[in-house]
Amino acid sequence: MDTPRRVRRGAGWLLALALVLTALNLRPAISGLGPLLEEVRAGLGMGGTVAGLLTSVPALCFAVFGGTAPRLARRLGPITVVAAGTAAITLGLALRPWAPNTAVFLACTALALAGIAVANVLLPVVVKGWFPDRQGTMTGLYSMALALGTAGAAAVTVPLAQRLGGDWRPGLLVWALPAVIALACWAVTLRRGVPKPHPDVLPGAEPAPTDPRPLRRSPTALAMTLFFGLQSTAAYVTMGWMPQIFRDAxxxxxxSGLLLAVIMGxxxxxxxxxxRLAVRLPHQGPLVAVLGVCGLLGYAGLWLAPAQGAWAWAVLLGISGCAFPVALAMIGLRARTPAGVGRLSGFAQSGGYLLAVPGPLAVGALQEATGGWEAPLLLLAALMALQIVAxxxxxxxxxxxxGA
Incomplete structure (x- = not known):
C-alpha cells in the first residue's frame, strides 16, 4: 500500500507545481508590455486610441474566453483545459514579437490571453476539487506566483530589451520561456496520470443541477461580479498606463518599469x-475596505506629487491591487462544491472582465482629451470607492x- 500512496502523493505535488508554474505565466503578457508600450507603438505605428484598445484587450479576452471555460471543463475536465490554455499562452507569447503589424500583434496577444482566460477561471475549480482542505494555502501559493510573474515582467522587460540590442521584440520574446517550462510540467503531469479529485464531487464533470438558481438573480454573485470587474479595471489600468503616468511626470x-514592479511585487x-486570512474571516468586507482605502490614497498621491512620492504611491497601489487574490479566495468561499465554484468563477470573472473593458480605453481617451492625468485619476478614485461598496x-x- 505504501507505493500507491507515494505515487498519489507525488502526483499531487506535481499537480500543485503545474498550477503554480501556470500562475506564474498569467500576467507577463500584459505587465511586460506596459513598460515598452511607447516603443511598441512607435515600432508598429500605433496611435493613442489603438494603444488604449491594446490595454483593454486583456479584459475583453478574459470575458469572452473565460465564459467558455466551465463548459469546456465539463466536457474535457478542468486539468486538460488548463493545460491546453498553457499551450495557447506559450504559442501567443512566442509569436507576438515577430508580428509585422498591429493587427497580427493584437491577434497573437489575443491567443495568449485566451489561454490565460481559461486558466483564470479554472484554477479556483482545481483548488476546490483537488485541494479542498488547503484552499487558502493553494490559492495563496498560486496568487503569489501570479504576482511574482507580474512584477518580474514589469521590472526586467526594459533592461532585458536594452541588453538585447535595444529592440522591444527580444524583450517580449523572453517571456515565452517560462511558459514553455509550465507547459512541460503539464505534459509530465498528464503523462504520469492526474490524481483523482476530492471524492465528494468530480469538478467540471458532474451533471448540472436540474433547476440551478440563475446566478444573475443572486445578489452575492452580482456583487462579486461588480467587485471583480472594478478591481480588474484598476489592475489593467495600472499595468497598461501606470508606467506612462510616471514617465509623463x-x-x-x-x-517607471521598476515602480510598476513594486506595485505588482x-x-x-x-x-x-x-x-489565508480571508478564508478565516466570517466577513471579508473589512479586508476589502482596507485595500480600497490604500488605493484611494495612492491615487491622491499621484494627483498631488506623482514623481516626488512615486515609491510611496507604488507601495499603496500595490497593497490595493491585492484585492485580486482576495477576490479569488472569496469565489471559493461563496459556493459549496467545485461545480458551484466553477459556475460562480465563470460568471463573476467573465462578467467582471467585461465590465473592465471600458476602463483602460476611458483612461486613454480622457488623457488624450485633457492632455493630463488629473481627469483619469478622478475616474479611478470614483471607481475605487464603488469597488469598496461592492x-x-x-x-x-x-x-x-x-440563494445568497
Whole structure:
C-alpha cells in the first residue's frame, strides 16, 4: 500500500507545481508590455486610441474566453483545459514579437490571453476539487506566483530589451520561456496520470443541477461580479498606463518599469497571506475596505506629487491591487462544491472582465482629451470607492447555492 500512496502523493505535488508554474505565466503578457508600450507603438505605428484598445484587450479576452471555460471543463475536465490554455499562452507569447503589424500583434496577444482566460477561471475549480482542505494555502501559493510573474515582467522587460540590442521584440520574446517550462510540467503531469479529485464531487464533470438558481438573480454573485470587474479595471489600468503616468511626470523609463514592479511585487508576499486570512474571516468586507482605502490614497498621491512620492504611491497601489487574490479566495468561499465554484468563477470573472473593458480605453481617451492625468485619476478614485461598496457586499457570509 505504501507505493500507491507515494505515487498519489507525488502526483499531487506535481499537480500543485503545474498550477503554480501556470500562475506564474498569467500576467507577463500584459505587465511586460506596459513598460515598452511607447516603443511598441512607435515600432508598429500605433496611435493613442489603438494603444488604449491594446490595454483593454486583456479584459475583453478574459470575458469572452473565460465564459467558455466551465463548459469546456465539463466536457474535457478542468486539468486538460488548463493545460491546453498553457499551450495557447506559450504559442501567443512566442509569436507576438515577430508580428509585422498591429493587427497580427493584437491577434497573437489575443491567443495568449485566451489561454490565460481559461486558466483564470479554472484554477479556483482545481483548488476546490483537488485541494479542498488547503484552499487558502493553494490559492495563496498560486496568487503569489501570479504576482511574482507580474512584477518580474514589469521590472526586467526594459533592461532585458536594452541588453538585447535595444529592440522591444527580444524583450517580449523572453517571456515565452517560462511558459514553455509550465507547459512541460503539464505534459509530465498528464503523462504520469492526474490524481483523482476530492471524492465528494468530480469538478467540471458532474451533471448540472436540474433547476440551478440563475446566478444573475443572486445578489452575492452580482456583487462579486461588480467587485471583480472594478478591481480588474484598476489592475489593467495600472499595468497598461501606470508606467506612462510616471514617465509623463518626469520619471525615467527604467525607473517607471521598476515602480510598476513594486506595485505588482507587493502581491508576492501579500497574495500568500491575504487569501489565508480571508478564508478565516466570517466577513471579508473589512479586508476589502482596507485595500480600497490604500488605493484611494495612492491615487491622491499621484494627483498631488506623482514623481516626488512615486515609491510611496507604488507601495499603496500595490497593497490595493491585492484585492485580486482576495477576490479569488472569496469565489471559493461563496459556493459549496467545485461545480458551484466553477459556475460562480465563470460568471463573476467573465462578467467582471467585461465590465473592465471600458476602463483602460476611458483612461486613454480622457488623457488624450485633457492632455493630463488629473481627469483619469478622478475616474479611478470614483471607481475605487464603488469597488469598496461592492466588495463589502460580496464579502458577506453565504453560499450562492442557498440563494445568497
Amino acid at each position: 518626469g520619471v525615467p523609463a527604467v525607473t 507587493m502581491g508576492v508576499p501579500l497574495a500568500f497571506v491575504l487569501p 466588495g463589502v457586499r460580496a464579502g458577506r457570509p453565504g453560499l450562492v447555492e442557498d
